[in-house]
Amino acid sequence: MTQTRCQTMNRTKVAVIGCGHLGTIHARLLAAREDVELVAVVDPSAASRDRVAQSHGCRAIGDPYELVGLVAAAIVAAPTGLHAAVSLPLLEAGLDLLIEKPIAASVEDARAIVAMARRHARVVAVGHVERFNPAWQMAVARAGCVVSLESARMAPFSFRSMDVGVVHDLLIHDIDLVLSLNPGRLDRVDAHGLIATGGHEDAVRARLVFSSGLVADLSASRIHPAMERRVTLWSSDAIIAVDFNAKSVEVVAPSDAVRSGRFVAADVPMDQRAGLKEKFFESVLHRQTLAVPEANAIVCEHDDFLSAIRTGRAPTVPASAGAAALEIANRVIDGLVCTRLGAEAGCSTVSIAACGVPGFPYRKTG
Secondary structure: OOHHHHEEOOEEEEEEEOOOHHHHHHHHHHHOOOOEEEEEEEOOOHHHHHHHHHHHOOEEEOOHHHHOOOOOEEEEOOOHHHHHHHHHHHHHOOOEEEEEOOOOOOHHHHHHHHHHHHHOOOOEEEEOHHHHOHHHHHHHHHHOOEEEEEEEEEOOOOOOOOOOOHHHHHHHHHHHHHHOOOOOOEEEEEEEEEEOOOOOOOEEEEEEEEOOOOEEEEEEEOOOOOOEEEEEEEEOOOEEEEEOOOOEEEEEEEOHHHHHOOOOHHHOOHHHHHHHHHOHHHHHEEEEEEEOOOOOHHHHHHHHHHHHHHHOOOOOOEHHHHHHHHHHHHHHHHHEEEEEOOOOOOOOEEEHHHOOOOOOOOOOOO
């Protein structure tokens, strides 16, 4: 099947595989586009696929392979453990794919997807949607060379994504953001976590140290009382605080006196210190809040995926980037020491990689 057979009047024919929470969002946004024809939605549950299909006037299909010959591209929003089984035959058949994060349940599966996409010259994008958040893009453009990053990604328990733990569910977003900064080789991982809702980790704090010198302190929780998403970047150019929920970017940058080394706090005369203290973030360090433009990051992700299909360029988050984020996530899992909430004192600390929990496909393979 050639891609041109599945395009009419410049509208790319697309399907969504998986009619859960994310799949429903993808279908709604794609159905609203003038450059896309949402041909079908796919789900093993007839009730789920019929619900979404009826909302958008498209076909409801039970088997992903029925899409071959019908569409040029598909969004894979199935459970993580099914990503490889769904994606590999479709890539071989000639479809381009946007695969939700994480790209696969194992590194071996991720590498197979990368290899299949290359072998058949297909576009594969991975749904690390925070790359398209305008607040993140503004922060990176302003930061320069980042030497330290701190992130917090917290959410209340939602009963979604229970097939994976918080590392693959939430922390992997910030792992991908760190890797987008090209930090070099990962030299050290220290990670601690909490288990509260079952066999998987529910909260994690991890420190990643890279060969470039960049240190990333990442926190994620899906048992937090309130939603919180923030990142702080330190560089020689600025300190930048990003609040994804508030859609704000605050920049603290050096004045010319600080940049040149002329400002020395101890040399400021005593009678001038009180006044300078009040104006510290005007005269010594310049504090600025940047206006973040309104944007739907998933729509921007769709824009990027469709542009990659039409132009032949690589997507912003290619399969190789998704595989790299998964490898780092698995290294966090391999070194993760967890405390089980409510366990007896002295018996609560366990290595999560050694738990042997059924359906816990985190260990690196190869």
